[in-house]
Amino acid sequence: MFDVAIVGYGPAGQVAAALLGQAGLQVYACDRLAEVYRIPRAVALDHEILRVFQQLGVEAAIRPWCEPFTPSEYYGVDGRLIRRMTMVAPPYPQGYTPSMVFTQPEVERVLRERVAQMARVRVELGVEMRRITQDEHGVQLEIESAEGRLTQVQAKYAIACDGGSSTVRTQFDMPLEDLDFDEPWLVVDVLVNEQGLAKLPAVSVQYCEPDRPCTLVIGPKNHRRWEISLKPGEDPQQAAAPAATWQHLARWLTPADGTLWRQASYRFHALVAAQWRRGRVFLAGDAAHMQPPFLGQGMCQGVRDAANLSWKLAAVLHGEVQAAAAEALLDSYGVERKAHVRELTSRIKAVGAVICERDPARARARDERLLAECGGVVKDTPRQDLLPALSQGLLSRHAHAARGQLFPQPWIAAEGGRRHLDEVFGNGWRLVLAAGTPVPAAAKALPGLRVLRSEELNETEGVLAAWFGKNELAGALVRPDNYVFGVAPGADQAGALVEEAAAALGLI
Ligand SMILES: Cc1cc2nc3c(=O)[nH]c(=O)nc-3n(C[C@H](O)[C@H](O)[C@H](O)COP(=O)(O)OP(=O)(O)OC[C@H]3O[C@@H](n4cnc5c(N)ncnc54)[C@H](O)[C@@H]3O)c2cc1C
Helix, strand or coil: CEEEEEECCCHHHHHHHHHHHHCCCCEEEEECCCCCCCCCCCCEEEHHHHHHHHHCCCHHHHHHHEEECCCEEEECCCCCEEEEEECCCCCCCCCCCCEEEECHHHHHHHHHHHHHCCCCEEEEECCEEEEEEECCCCEEEEEECCCCCEEEEEEEEEEECCCCCCHHHHHCCCCEEEEEEEEEEEEEEEEECHHHHCCCCCCEEEECCCCCCEEEEECCCCEEEEEEECCCCCCHHHHCCHHHHHHHHCCCCCHHHEEEEEEEEEEEEEEEECCCEECCEEECHHHCEECCCCCCCHHHHHHHHHHHHHHHHHHHHCCCCCHHHHHHHHHHHHHHHHHHHHHHHHHHHHHHHHHCCCCHHHHHHHHHHHHHHCCCCCCEEEHHHHCCCCCCCCCCCCCCCCCCCECCCCEEEECCEEEEHHHHHCCCCEEEECCCCCCCHHHHHCCCCEEEEHHHHCECCCHHHHHHHHHCCCEEEECCCCEEEEEECCHHHHHHHHHHHHHHCCCC
16 A cells, blocks of 8 residues: 555646655556647746755756746736736745746656656556545555556545646545636747847746736746736637747747747636545645746745645654644645635735736726836836745644745855755754744754754854844744744744644554
């Protein structure tokens, strides 16, 4: 019997398989496609995702397929600049450029190569998961090979990473909540030649034009992405025919300026699963949620799901939590991720509402309002400022602005250069103490806890010191997925914080 079976081997399934395999678990993963889906869908990712890739040891291998995301300039009705989305300024809080564009199929290949090195992970491609059932002992999957042969796979738990039309979600009759966004858009990827590149803006652009809102993203190398809204009555199939697509692009390019890589019409939705867990089965990635693409978060959310669930499953399967606390720990996955997805989706929809205003009078009013809000001078808005913290779940009961945040990853001085914090100290539970905070005796309450004292870390850019200073903290307890469980405003609260986490895991 496998520890965990993963249905669907897209980005969410790959990251889950890699993290669980790295944790030493016996993992089965399958996909009906025989190869990586060759068409890029996601084009942007965040530093948080690079930190997960770093944990998996693949960050250097994916680097050639990534480039910094250019600013996104929003232009209003009369072509006036009304907003500029950028990224947070250096020194970077996670140790990486905060927003990147990337080539999805190549990054997926790198993830798969990493998993292929893991002897305990079995991946079957070109097979279909037909039926899933569960009882109190485990989950049974019926797998059909390309030749129609049926085999059974058994696992203690299963993760449905099988995309937006998830078979698992459907078979367990797990409903989606509609977050009220449904629009047809044409998405076009072009490999642009030198002559074409000379005609295009150097930054990404949101054309907030009521007649036809659209987006231009500067992808890696010569990859450029257009997302073009379709009007009522326009046939999405026809819009995606090559000649019609070039007509849509005529404002920027002619067919002599590049090659269509792909074009497809999509309905952009905002949906979230009502429940993320049914017994031993969990939903993750697009199977659990879908959001409009305006902040490039769909795949990022799937990676966050995988990172959140993997350490909890590993802790339960390795017996690192008391049996009585295991169910609550596994339940916290859906509680945390659903609230985060709902909040981020509402922020994405607000960005979309700015871009998608079709009424000319209201669009003009929008432009005036945005310009009035910044006193007529457009300021930079870092994309990262729109990403919410965790607000509920396995968190300290003591509320604080820093609780549930992604903990920073400073660079640490090391022999021959500098290294990222996680490279040096790993990704388990960490109690990080600000300069001068003594190590609490209660640190022993959480087995395997690493205690990091700021004054001994030799951070090179002051990211951690600035974070502690800004939040006025003596310490922070960081979970294995790098989110802050809770904080100690005073040195004497650090011990109680560790005890609170240990109690939540049933360890004291
Ligand atoms: C136009 C567009 C632009 C986007 N831009 C961005 C962006 O910039 N940034 C971002 O983060 N995200 C973006 N996204 C979203 C992102 O592409 C998706 O969220 C992400 O690919 C979903 O990953 P996943 O692993 O959850 O699902 P998928 O990639 O859909 O993988 C699901 C897998 O499950 C397999 N499968 C399904 N059923 C079965 C079965 N019964 N048996 C076996 N295998 C099965 C499928 O073959 C598939 O390989 C965009 C999406 C679109 C459409």
